[in-house]
Amino acid sequence: xxxxxxxxxxxxxxxxxxxxxxxxxxxxxxxxxxxxxxxxxxxxxxxxxxxxxxxxxxxxxxxxxxxxxxxxxxxxxxxxxxxxxxxxxxxxxxxxxxxxxxxxxxxxxxxxxxxxxxxxxxxxxxxxxxxxxxxxxxxxxxxxxxxxxxxxxxxxxxxxxxxxxxxxxxxxxxxxxxxxxxxxxxxxxxxxxxxxxxxxxxxxxxxxxxxxxxxxxxxxxxxxxxxxxxxxxxxxxxxxxxxxxxxxxxxxxxxxxxxxxx
Amino acid sequence: xxxxxxxxxxxxxxxxxxxxxxxxxxxxxxxxxxxxxxxxxxxxxxxxxxxxxxxxxxxxxxxxxxxxxxxxxxxxxxxxxxxxxxxxxxxxxxxxxxxxxxxxxxxxxxxxxxxxxxxxxxxxxxxxxxxxxxxxxxxxxxxxxxxxxxxxxxxxxxxxxxxxxxxxxxxxxxxxxxxxxxxxxxxxxxxxxxxxxxxxxxxxxxxxxxxxx
Numbered sequence: 001x002x003x004x005x006x007x008x009x010x011x012x013x014x015x016x017x018x019x020x021x022x023x024x025x026x027x028x029x030x031x032x033x034x035x036x037x038x039x040x041x042x043x044x045x046x047x048x049x050x051x052x053x054x055x056x057x058x059x060x061x062x063x064x065x066x067x068x069x070x071x072x073x074x075x076x077x078x079x080x081x082x083x084x085x086x087x088x089x090x091x092x093x094x095x096x097x098x099x100x101x102x103x104x105x106x107x108x109x110x111x112x113x114x115x116x117x118x119x120x121x122x123x124x125x126x127x128x129x130x131x132x133x134x135x136x137x138x139x140x141x142x143x144x145x146x147x148x149x150x151x152x153x154x155x156x157x158x159x160x161x162x163x164x165x166x167x168x169x170x171x172x173x174x175x176x177x178x179x180x181x182x183x184x185x186x187x188x189x190x191x192x193x194x195x196x197x198x199x200x201x202x203x204x205x206x207x208x209x210x211x212x213x214x215x216x217x218x219x220x221x222x223x224x225x226x227x228x229x230x231x232x233x234x235x236x237x238x239x240x241x242x243x244x245x246x247x248x249x250x251x252x253x254x255x256x257x258x259x260x261x262x
Numbered sequence: 263x264x265x266x267x268x269x270x271x272x273x274x275x276x277x278x279x280x281x282x283x284x285x286x287x288x289x290x291x292x293x294x295x296x297x298x299x300x301x302x303x304x305x306x307x308x309x310x311x312x313x314x315x316x317x318x319x320x321x322x323x324x325x326x327x328x329x330x331x332x333x334x335x336x337x338x339x340x341x342x343x344x345x346x347x348x349x350x351x352x353x354x355x356x357x358x359x360x361x362x363x364x365x366x367x368x369x370x371x372x373x374x375x376x377x378x379x380x381x382x383x384x385x386x387x388x389x390x391x392x393x394x395x396x397x398x399x400x401x402x403x404x405x406x407x408x409x410x411x412x413x414x415x416x417x418x419x420x421x422x423x424x425x426x427x428x429x430x431x432x433x434x435x436x437x438x439x440x441x442x443x444x445x446x447x448x449x450x451x452x453x454x455x456x457x458x459x460x461x462x463x464x465x466x467x468x469x470x471x472x473x474x475x
Contacts, residue, residue, distance in 0.1 A: 098412045099372060110357045114367035121360035140325045143336035150329035153370060155314055195313040 051076040054096060055103030056083060057259040060161060060220035061115040062103040066259065067216050068119040070252035072130035078259070116153060119213050131252070133216065135208040145207040148214035152206075157221060159188045164224040182230075190233055193240055200239035205247075215247050223248065223257065266291040269311055270318030271298050275378065275437035276330040277318040278473050282433055283334040285469035287345030331370060331434060338430055346469075348430045362424040365431030368409075376406040377438045384445040399447075407450055410457050417456035432464050440465060440474065 051069065053076055055062030069076050081087050081102050089100045096104035097113035104113045107125070112118045123133040135141045163185045166177045199206060207214040222244055225231060235241050247253065266284065268291055270277030284291050296302050296317050304315045311319035312328035320327045322340070327333050338348040350358040379402045383394045416423060424431040439461055442448060451461045464470060 098415065099368070099409075110360070112360055112364060114364045114371070117360060117363035117367045120363050121356065124356045124359070139336065139340045142339070143325065143327055143332060146332035146335050147327050147329050150332045150370075151314070153367075154329065154331075192314075198313065 049075045049077040050108050052079055052106040053077070053103050054079045054081050054093065054105070056080055057256070057262075059083075059102050060164070060224070061101070063220035063223070063256050064115040064217055065103050065105060065118050065122075066256045067219055067253055068122045068133060068213070070255045071133060071216070071250075072122060072126045074122070074126060074129065116149065116213075116217060119216065123213055132210065133213045135210060135212055137208075141208065145212055145214055148206040148212075149217065152214060152217045155192050156189075156218065159185050159192065160221045160225060163189065163230055164221050164228075167228045167230065168224055186230060186233060189230075193233055193237055196243075197237040197239050200243050205243070211247065211250070215243070219247060219253055219256075223253075264290045264292045265323045267294055267321040268292070268318050269294045269296050269308065269320070271296055272473075274298075274317055275381070275441065276316070278437035278440075279330040279434055280318050280320060280333050280337075281473050282436060282469055283337045283348065283430070285472050286348060286433070286467075287337060287341050289337070289341060289344065331366065334430055334433065346428070348428070348433060350425060350429060351427055358425070362429050362431050365423045365429075366434060369431060369434045372409050373406070373435060374438065376402045376409065377435075377442060380406065380445065380447050381438055381441040384447065385441055403447060403450060406447070410450055410454055413460075414454045414457050417460050422460070428464070428467075432460075436464055436470055437473075440470070 051074060053062065053065055053069070055065070055078070057063065057066070057078070066078070081093060083102070087093055088097075088102055093102075093104070094100050096106070096111055099113070101113070103115060103118070104111065105118045105121075106112075107121075110121075112121055119133070127134075135145045163182060166182050166185070170177055196206070203209060205211050205215050222234070226234065226244065226248070234244050266289060268277065268280055268284070270280070270293065272278070272281065272293060272295075281291075281293070296308055298317070302308055303312075303317055308319065309315055311321075311326060314328070316328070318328070318330060318333065320333045320336075322336075325336075327336060334348075342349060342353070347353075350362050352358055380399060383399050383402070387394060413423070420426060422428050422432050439451070443451070443461070443465070452458050
């Protein structure tokens with residue numbers, strides 16, 4: 001596995017973090033949804049990887065994609081995006097994602113963004129490689145997986161990523177945590193985790209009895225929250241605690257975490 | 263005897279997303295009303311269908327689902343050869359499918375949060391005797407405008423969001439757009455020529471008209 005990472009992350013000044021609810025100026029030039037889009041200018045390094053990820057290891061959305069790539073044992077190049085300089089809001093990046101958010105992924109001619117669309121592509125395109133990230137089976141089984149994929153995206157992440165923002169990212173950008181906001185958000189998160197507790201009492205992983213994208217998508221935000229006082233919400237629910245332990249112990253996830261340390 | 267049942271409320275955007283899909287596919291179904299004003303969605307037996315206490319829930323034979331966008335995807339795949347094809351023309355092409363997936367994620371994470379808040383502030387709040395918060399409307403309209411600028415650029419190159427054909431990506435937008443067209447937010451759509459055309463196209467479809475009845 002070759003990854004190319006240039007430089008280390010310096011403490012940035014207060015900037016808007018790439019968060020799924022924050023929007024940036026769209027590109028008025030190219031449509032990058034075409035899967036035969038113009039490729040962006042190549043970085044100055046020479047690489048054999050046909051898969052390129054534009055993002056940073058600190059970003060939860062980028063981590064989601066990296067986790068899927070490692071689970072599948074795929075070679076890729078990680079091309080850092082200078083968030084501090086606002087590179088994600090400018091060309092050439094906005095030709096990759098007109099919403100100006102990391103990550104974007106290039107696989108040969110194909111350009112994708114939205115981390116959960118990227119991971120689904122990886123799971124489908126490379127279904128024969130590495131870990132299977134979807135429940136094996138017919139339409140009905142796939143449908144259950146989609147339910148829990150949507151649960152992560154619509155029920156868990158909006159709340160959990162705001163808590164991570166309050167407790168961790170705000171501090172990095174010189175802002176202060178709002179304890180009232182954290183309390184309110186945690187009040188909502190526990191209701192979601194109670195549902196997870198019930199679900200995991202009936203199913204080994206969220207969608208079925210195997211590890212799928214529905215579990216994987218949770219890893220980056222859970223990873224951050226487990227390093228804060230919010231971890232008690234997970235630890236106090238036995239099935240949830242067991243599930244967190246299982247998914248964070250996966251070797252592929254350890255590789256993603258390692259990238260942050262470089 | 264319909265094997266397909268939708269447990270929801272015909273006025274909610276999420277229930278309509280599912281009804282639209284069923285209509286596009288000419289599928290028989292039974293709509294079982296969930297009385298939201300009585301809090302039926304927050305109690306049993308509904309919670310056994312969706313522990314998150316939100317409409318709609320769905321049943322096809324012994325398969326039980328929730329989350330409207332999971333339900334629509336199930337219907338689109340399972341009944342692929344019936345009625346309107348809501349997947350890309352060549353759905354086995356993984357790259358093409360991925361482009362549609364991007365559009366579905368964008369609708370769910372970029373478009374809908376702002377659009378739903380605008381519908382809530384300007385329409386649904388009145389039902390509950392609450393007043394519109396104009397500051398929120400301004401803030402959410404600014405966000406929605408940025409998304410629609412991206413859509414405008416996209417629709418200059420393609421007829422629909424995922425390509426040349428109507429897909430789930432477009433469909434997912436329809437219910438909340440139908441509501442917003444009855445508010446001042448309509449201007450955000452009408453002042454962008456390609457977006458305006460796209461809105462007209464998708465809302466005039468027979469299935470789109472049917473769910474308003």
